[in-house]
Amino acid sequence: MTQKVHLWTAAFCAAVASVSIADMTIPVAAQQPAGGGDQTRTDLAQTDSAQTDPAQIDHAQIDLGTKTYAQKCSHCHGPNMINAGTITPDLRRFPDDKERFFTTVKMGKNGKMPPWGDLLSDDEITRLWAYISSRRDR
Numbered sequence: 001m002t003q004k005v006h007l008w009t010a011a012f013c014a015a016v017a018s019v020s021i022a023d024m025t026i027p028v029a030a031q032q033p034a035g036g037g038d039q040t041r042t043d044l045a046q047t048d049s050a051q052t053d054p055a056q057i058d059h060a061q062i063d064l065g066t067k068t069y070a071q072k073c074s075h076c077h078g079p080n081m082i083n084a085g086t087i088t089p090d091l092r093r094f095p096d097d098k099e100r101f102f103t104t105v106k107m108g109k110n111g112k113m114p115p116w117g118d119l120l121s122d123d124e125i126t127r128l129w130a131y132i133s134s135r136r137d138r
Contacts, residue, residue, distance in 0.1 A: 058130060065131030068124050072116070081135055088113070092137045101129050 070079070073091075077083060081091045094101065105125050106117035120128075 058134075061127050061130035062134045064124075065127035065129070068120070068128055069131050072120065073128070076113070081132070091132050092135050094132060094136065096133070096136065098129055101125075101132070 069077075069081075074080075076088045077091050078088075083090060102122075102125055104113065105120065105128065106115060108115035116125075
């Protein structure tokens, strides 16, 4: 029991440090507007044009997924998804299975990965999937 407490305490400290570092290092272009997410007419026009161009949709989703990954996932899965792969899986090798990814993120996995279903929206998980899929080893 004590070992689990120490493990979760270490994971929590790593998460706090990772989020602090991520907030300092994420490029300005990947950050959301400072106005609490309010969109200007220009932003809305860009969103509308992105909805008609699949390449722009993917790029926008990937950019937002990159930020979410840095804030929520990198402390365990490594910055830029690079880790030893001994404790957490190398997400660059995650199978091309969106449903499995969603289930794993929402419900957790084998008591090692905590469930994120209450903390991440479906849109955020979709953005994470876009980012992870873009980095997949081919």
